[in-house]
Amino acid sequence: MARRGDTIELAVLGLLHEGPMHGYELRKRLNLMLGWGRVLSYGSLYPALKKMLRANLITEVAATTTPTSRRPRITYEVTEAGNEHFQRLMTEVGPTAWEDDNFDIRFAFFSSTDMEIRLRVLEGRRSRLQERLARVQGELERTQAEVDRYAAELQRHGVESVEREVRWLSDLIRAERGDGAPTPPSVPAPAPSSTPRAAGGVPSSND
Template sequence: MARRGETIELAVLGLLHEGPMHGYELRKRLNLMLGWGRVLSYGSLYPALKKMLRANLIEEATVSPAPVSKRQRIVYEVTPTGHDEFERLMSEVGPAAWEDDTFDIRFAFFSSTDMEIRLRVLEGRRTRLQERLERVQQQLSMTQAEVDRYAAELQRHGVESVEREVRWLSELIDAERGVHVRDAEQPGPGPQFQQTTFQQTTTPHTGEDVRPPTGR
């Protein structure tokens, strides 16, 4: 299970959990979230929406507040079936490549799941990264001969980045567990991940989020 096409599906279902939306809007939001330059094309989004409609994962929203919606637009919302599928995709353990590709998306929609799933996703990713680090370091210790300067620097930088990512994941995992404990014991304003060093220049902001590069 968990083929490639399901990435869009996961993203769409995740976004629709925030409220009904039409295709054009989904694309905009998705490009901001998963973006950093990459663009989801209409050519893949609209067919995906139709497919999800047929599969009864989403349905046309029964829009009460706007009787005369000016533009031609089709607003979708998640069905109960769609919600189940969302939870399945969020917790799905699939090919490593797929899990890599979807980590950011899953993470962005963590609020729509429960802690069990969150921990599974976080720990899964950490394990995978650690395994790769070990494999790389084994390779390093096995090989000899002179190293190309640039190749070595690239690889050094790569290892460092992954190690940093592992530490980040560990902090998140601790925070998750921390929530668990504190929720019962403390009345405080919930867990902070770490000091939010970079909470930006001006105003707080809405869901116009943007996604990081992660492990490229």
């Protein structure tokens, strides 16, 4: 199971792979990637940045000031070691790459990987969700008679959320294989992170 710090590290390296950024911009971009339900605070970001600085994965560039702020902003850029580490992380295709948070970040940087790796991650994620779906559907059938209609409706909503993501993944897999499916959008569309995965008793893959 991936730790939150590892997920932040992967995301920061991916963003800095595009070019240098200061902390404010990094936090804004990370929050867009993580989705509305997982806002990243500076209290989480800056310890992660300090750890990456100590590991020589990133480096600080001369601080600059802006017209709207007299406080200098430190800009960060990725080092050669950081780029190599990012590439290694993006080639991992095991269960960690299929977890909720990690998958979203991996998907955002899919352009940095080849088709075989993308397919293995997409297929692994789909298999994980199909297992979760089968388990939760069974639980829903057993408990519907024991809960009121609002609790049952919330459970059904959770099941439908997972079903939508499974269909989305299947479309992406067909597109990667060139099976005639529409080309997937360059920006992660109906981002899975924006759906309440744990709604209605749908257990997280981190459980």
